[in-house]
Amino acid sequence: METKLYTITVFSENTVGVLNQITIIFTRRGLNIETLSVSPSALPGIHKFTITLFTTPDMVEKVVNQIDKRVDILKAYYNTDEDLVFQELALYKLATEKVLELGSVEYFIRKYNIRVLEISNDCTVFLKAGHYAETQSLFEELSEKVGVLQFIRSGRIAITRSKVERLSDMLEEMQKIQEKQNGNRKV
Amino acid sequence: MKKEVTGAQALMLSLIEEGVDTIFGYPGGAIIPVYDALYDFRDKVNHILARHEQGATHAAQGYARVSGKVGVSLVTSGPAATNAITGIADALLDSTPLVVIAGQVGTSLLGTDAFQEIDVVGITQPITKWSYQIRHAKDITWAVARAFYIARNGRPGPVMLDFTKSAQNEMVEFDYKPCTFIRSYLPYPEIRENQIDKAAQLINEAKKPYALVGQGVILANAEKELIDFLEKADIPAASTLLGLSAMPSDFRLNKGFLGMHGNVAPNMKTNECDVLIAIGMRFDDRVTGDLNTYAKQAKIIHMDIDQSEIGKNVPVDAPILGSVKESLPALTAKINSAKHTDWIDSFGEYDKQEYDAVIRNEVYRTEGELTMGEVVNKITEATKNKAVVVTDVGQNQMIAARYFKYTETRSVVTSGGLGTMGFGIPAALGAKVGAPDRTVCLFAGDGGFQMTMQELGTIMQENLGVKIILLDNRFLGMVRQWQELFFDERYSFTHMKNPDFVAIAKSYNIDSRLVTKREELDDAIADMLKDDKPYVLVVEVEQKGMVYPMVPAGSCVTNIIM
């Protein structure tokens, strides 16, 4: 079956060992995580994971269900690129004297919409936000023209196009269902 | 003012709040404070000292499986926690509610390779429903309440509590609140009307409906709801290994046992029915064989409480998410009464083939060596089909599953998902503790028996009336069977030179008898069942018996060797 890039979003409780609980599901099925980024979400105490991987539609569905099943996971779902607005960040460290040899950096600023974070005797640091292909093509061009001393790219962060993040609604709904069920069971 | 207690005492008090009256365990350095607290609760909690932590967890499983309660096991850190792993993994695959509490080094030593320190949470996360390290006494009540809630609700499973010694010793105010809600976990998904409607429509249009019954029915206490459903639309049904005893064996619509060594008709009919209704079962590969040829002609309805099981192995036309306790009655209300007499009768042709090719020779032999099948059959008859049957793993397990009969639910305790040799003896003693008024019969092979036979010591000490039937074929029979069928009879390391099992049993002061001839069998069974004391009945069966029918691994369910 055709593989493609999927973005999995996971909301979890902020407890020790959640990342391991998620990654072992990938390990068991022999899946490679392409990118991963984790940070506190808009709701206090809840963390958000954004994971990308190349796989089949069938597999991503199963993996997401298995993640969602874990007790500490609030919600897991997946999207393809069409559903998402997404971004990665990249930092490029360059030798300042090589940058100066270029004569001008206007070309890079205009073409790639970069920001310059640092210029010192030792190094110059560019920042670029963009999709993988964009940060990559800047990397290639800089490597060729200036040489890149260090390069780092973040994991993807993404938000869905279609709707607002309804995690708080979902949590309320869960609570209502469980309260109703507890009420029923007490009878 | 609330009472100040040690963490160890808080654990005991919390267990009592959760209704725990039985613990299977084994003490050690990192759990001594808890054992010390336990000493004061001996009147409330029956602690059973196993002979190995694997035994303690399997015993807790046996207890949980027959009683429906959460099994509890208490062990120390390091090697004890690793010994417990097999039982925890077994409980995960077989959805058994279990809370395992292991000692851990004090918090200041965590992560330092301290004596008997291992990363219990890291090791158990893949094999538990939830795994939590208690680092402070103030977390104990919360963690215990949550552990029991998680273990017993939704799809049950094992929970690990990794209890640091420093938390055991800290002082804390005891104030217990049971857990009734976890915001990240909905154990009982709401039944969706549209899913019920869709499935009901498929069933109402079906000419050849067929139901597969799994342990989900037993776990949900939905045995009656199942019967009502099957009877209303006259739907024949068969059981998975763990679903056995959800329906009485003599129930008109019960067509037998599914899977690799299941009955012929139930497997063949999977590929003849027009609507297949899977009820609390998970399409394990030992049931489905080759998925590419599995029930392709049928519309598939899958009822399960676990969303991740739906569509995992078999594509589903009509999923019904939720507990079958609720979804079965909802579905029954929407289906039409029907009769499928011809379809149901058609199972009979295969039953006859199976009887002629396999059963007559396995169960009703009159000469030659003893078979496993005739032993199982005689014992189910002698117990009037009322006993709990526990099995080890291998040929003994499959023969017991095939020929034991049931009148009551929760009568089968076997390691299905993990297939753990050595499960038998400890699980059987746990089952006897969980169902003291029932006869508990264990069938074990000579291999599996020797994996955990030290638990005879536990049986002796607690005087547990477990009836152990050791089907001794001097081989690792099931592996030998594969070698005979698929590896040119090259019996690579499957022959066993065995000890005098009767002498072993007697050394534990357990009554025992060896049977080598057919004429001795009835008398020995009567002797075994005459009272409620432990017994080891050693039966020398044919060395090279085979379990038939057999669907070879990964083969189509209709490709049956007999």
Ligand SMILES: Cc1ncc(C[n+]2csc(CCOP(=O)(O)OP(=O)(O)O)c2C)c(N)n1
């Ligand atoms: C712990 C463990 N080790 C190995 C196996 C593989 N295995 C499955 S069945 C079997 C043979 C069992 O032999 P025995 O206990 O004598 O029972 P029999 O099949 O002869 O009834 C083996 C080795 C297993 N299931 N579990």
